[in-house]
Amino acid sequence: MHVTGAVLWVGGGLTLTILALRAERARDPQEMATIARQAAFVGERVFAPVGLLVLLAGIGMVVNLNIDWSTSWIVAGLVGYAITFLTGLLVLSPMAKRIGTLMETKGAEAPETQEAIQRILLVARVDVGVLLLVVAVMVLKPFT
Ligand code: HEM
Numbered sequence: 001m002h003v004t005g006a007v008l009w010v011g012g013g014l015t016l017t018i019l020a021l022r023a024e025r026a027r028d029p030q031e032m033a034t035i036a037r038q039a040a041f042v043g044e045r046v047f048a049p050v051g052l053l054v055l056l057a058g059i060g061m062v063v064n065l066n067i068d069w070s071t072s073w074i075v076a077g078l079v080g081y082a083i084t085f086l087t088g089l090l091v092l093s094p095m096a097k098r099i100g101t102l103m104e105t106k107g108a109e110a111p112e113t114q115e116a117i118q119r120i121l122l123v124a125r126v127d128v129g130v131l132l133l134v135v136a137v138m139v140l141k142p143f144t
Pocket of ligand 1: 057080139
């Protein structure tokens with residue numbers, strides 16, 4: 001459950017990043033708006049519950065396998081989860097709501113809307129980077 005969830009979460013985030021980079025390069029504002037809308041949907045309805053499942057399954061393994069909570073790669077997992085959870089709650093979610101309002105009031109092609117979309121996609125890219133870092137630490141288990 002933990003690894004399948006992580007694959008879905010990180011793989012989904014990377015796919016969205018690739019699609020956003022493609023739309024950015026093509027300078028296609030409609031496509032950018034579509035990707036932002038889809039990212040908001042999967043972020044809230046798929047990545048958030050799957051991320052919670054990854055956390056719970058991880059906690060379950062730590063307890064079942066009697067792993068020390070101070071183990072460096074466990075701490076990295078917990079810190080990584082906390083960072084991505086707080087980024088979603090405090091940054092991505094309010095930004096996505098603002099973009100929704102901008103799309104309705106000013107339209108998808110308005111410079112303000114496009115600027116906000118580019119900003120949210122940049123934060124999402126950093127977020128995926130954090131997840132990739134956690135995967136690397138979980139797999140390689142350095143400093144143990
Ligand atoms: C950002 C969230 C996380 C991601 C993306 C993630 C990803 C992964 C991946 C890909 C593995 C497979 C590594 C391997 O066995 O080679 C793994 C294993 C594991 N993870 Fe996580 N993880 C995350 C958070 C956590 C948390 C918060 C905990 C604990 C509270 C945790 C506990 C574990 C444990 C116990 C294993 C099994 C390691 C083993 O027995 O070799 N993970 N994780």
